[in-house]
């Protein structure tokens with residue numbers, strides 16, 4: 001009998017979903033009037049969960065599934081999974097590292113250029129006919145600016161090489177100093193004081209919750225820009241709104257939010273903010289590779305082979 005996989009993940013592409021369906025008994029969580037009752041009904045048979053950053057796999061869900069063996073998330077971030085509970089139950093967890101690093105770094109650069117060069121504002125300026133009445137106000141150039149990266153991991157390093165190509169200096173903050181040719185700041189406040197652009201590419205979760213608060217935003221200063229492609233929880237969102245409204249920082253480019261897909265109205269109405277709907281990895285090529293990794297991890301597990309990308313904590 002084929003193992004049963006609970007699919008809660010809606011970002012998986014059709015071809016990879018089909019591949020999964022050919023190999024396993026796939027039951028999807030969406031389309032049911034009462035998803036919780038659906039899980040109750042199938043709780044004995046579910047051996048695997050395929051999820052994504054949108055669907056949290058909490059303690060209660062893990063504890064409710066007696067035969068669960070593996071959770072595969074179609075994302076590199078895993079702060080939506082209760083790793084401790086999974087570990088206690090010896091349930092394997094896999095994610096999708098590396099294949100999405102370049103795309104996510106590209107997205108960070110898109111946001112940085114859009115907010116500094118005011119390209120979204122400029123596009124609207126032309127479309128509504130303002131060009132007939134004057135010139136678009138000036139933006140800021142990246143060359144010569146110091147970019148402070150919070151979380152110089154796989155994605156952070158891709159961001160760094162792209163920023164270097166734009167003529168920027170690179171600094172980074174993280175828990176450990178690395179063997180890289182960039183300036184290390186063990187103190188985030190110090191880095192914020194020195195840098196012109198701060199890009200967040202660290203994981204979410206309790207350890208980084210509200211890492212960027214009102215003090216860090218004040219330190220970044222009125223000429224400073226904040227870019228976030230990590231998780232909404234890393235930034236104190238009300239403090240960010242207040243900082244943008246009060247001119248404490250110059251602008252922000254955001255791909256992630258505290259309560260997605262709810263984006264605060266205050267952010268939506270601001271000109272000095274560029275907002276993307278969590279599209280860091282959202283290209284056909286990358287989402288295909290991510291989905292394939294998910295399928296291959298699940299297949300490896302049930303074939304008794306080593307997992308390709310296990311989350312090891």
Ligand code: NDP
Pocket residue numbers: 076077078097098100101104150151152153154155156173174175176177201202203204207208229230231255256278279280281
């Ligand atoms: P990595 O694990 O390769 O890098 C994470 C980096 O964050 C490391 O350099 C680590 O350095 C640093 N870090 C970890 N904890 C802390 C902390 N408490 N304070 C400061 N820095 C910390 O992960 P990836 O680069 O692959 O992914 C990073 C994150 O990006 C994901 O977890 C996810 O949340 C987000 N992401 C968002 C996407 C989007 O669509 N917007 C797409 C893909 C990823 P050190 O250990 O030295 O602290």
Ligand code: DGY
Pocket residue numbers: 053074075076077078100280281
């Ligand atoms: C990730 O991989 O963590 C992204 O946020 C989802 O694509």
